[in-house]
Amino acid sequence: MPSTASLHGQVTGNASSTDRPTMHYGKKDVFVYRTYAKPLKANKQIPESNFQERKNTLFGVDVQVALHGEAFLKNYTDGDNSTCVATDTMRNYIELSGGKIEYSTIDGFLVETAKGFLKQWPHIEQVDLAGQSVEFDDVPVEKNGKIENSGIMFRPRKTERPRASVSVRRNGDNFEIVNHVSGITDIHLMKITGSSFKGFIQDEYTKLPEKEDRNLFIYVDIDWTYNNFEDGANLDTSNYVPAEQIRDIAATVFHELNDQSIQHLVYQIGLRILERFPQLKDVSYYTNNRTLSEVAPADNGKGKVYTEPTLPYGFQAFTVTRDDLKK
Ligand SMILES: O=c1[nH]c(=O)c2[nH]c(=O)[nH]c2[nH]1
Structure with missing residues (x-):
């Protein structure tokens, strides 16, 4: 079984139609910082939490991408790059996705970006994307005699970072989610x-x-x-x-x-x-x-x-x- 790109160490199974199931390539640590992303609201209140909303005023994510497909085999065997999507291009695509998609979660951002890859390059068979949040806390400051969150200034936090990974595969004209983990x-x-x-x-x-x-x-x-x-x-x-x-x-x-x-x-x-x-x-x-x-x-x-x-x-x-x- 091939191990595919995931920050969770998830294995998605035989991702490619090729007889070389481990064949995949991609880019790691693509950082996307989006300001004024859509807020995420709690769908229900539970006794253990007073969480209501993630504002997403500054939404950072560290993304990893891997592409699978038979068409990439000749990049290896013949040195023929005619089907190769440069990993630098992958990075550009992910960064620009940050402004095109109205996402409120890493999961939503990743799944739409994965579908975007499959649309843009028809020879890709499967896209694996994993993302780990880069967390920022709104900084309390004095405003008119009261201490309130700044709303425009943030400090990084190294703990409690949401993460997600998805694999989306081409299935005829459709794009099928074949793996998703949230964390x-x-x-x-x-x-x-x-x-x-x-x-x-x-x-x-x-x-x-x-x-x-x-x-x-x-x-x-x-x-x-x-x-x-x-x-x-x-x-x-x-x-x-x-x-x-x-x-x-x-x-x-x-x-x-x-x-x-x-x-x-x-x-x-x-x-x-x-x-x-x-x-x-x-x-x-x-x-x-x-x-x-x-x-x-x-x-x-x-x-x-x-x-x-x-x-x-x-x-x-x-x-x-x-x-x-x-x-
Ligand atoms: O909660 C624990 N589980 C263990 O299996 C273990 N083993 C150990 O040395 N300390 C602990 N603590």
Whole structure:
């Protein structure tokens, strides 16, 4: 199976009609910053989140593109570039798409851009596009004696970045979405009490002490798929699930649950997400354990002193499906 362009490491299957299924090429890190893109509104309110709207006044996305098609074979075998869309051209196409499409999500931007590629160059069989948001926060400033968001000035944020990937394939005269994943990367959450880790295998290799109550610091990436591609990969966002609501569910469940491990925690987060959003098919995780190392209790008996954990770090990967919700 070929692995195709995706920031999620998704595999889309045999993408080309050629007997060289790994053949694809493209461009990475195409940055598109669009001002005054269409706002994204929450379609429903959920108890775990007060998210209402993503304003999209400054919408940045880091895009990766890959093209598939039998017609590209001669670029390799004969040095014949007559069918080659230069990767520089791909970059220009994606950048200009940023001003042509009225998108409010990365998913919508990518799917329309992918269809645009297939229209523009009829020998392309499949386009894979992946995008990761470049996040900016509106900066609070003083306006007439009150502190309010500037609206025109932003500061970059490195965490909690929505992301998406799509693959769109030519099918006769139609363009068919064959893969779509939506997600959010680098949710960093630190809980100072209410987590334990005990009961794990004890043998001659075990050094880690059991903990009835520990701090738990996790880096979490969450990806989800829809029952119908059209609900997520579309300019119409009436069934779209905003990444902010997923992020807020993760935080609420982490806050509420007396978790026995990261594995236990992510399963419960997954169940809650699927319960809230019936249009989703499954929820996948990649977590990184950054639990801080304890140095000493504070002299006043109330707090503790911690320091950074040492390498190496543990990770967990898991997919929660609708079958899990039935159980
Ligand atoms: O939540 C955890 N899960 C593990 O599998 C594990 N392993 C470990 O050393 N610490 C932890 N914490």
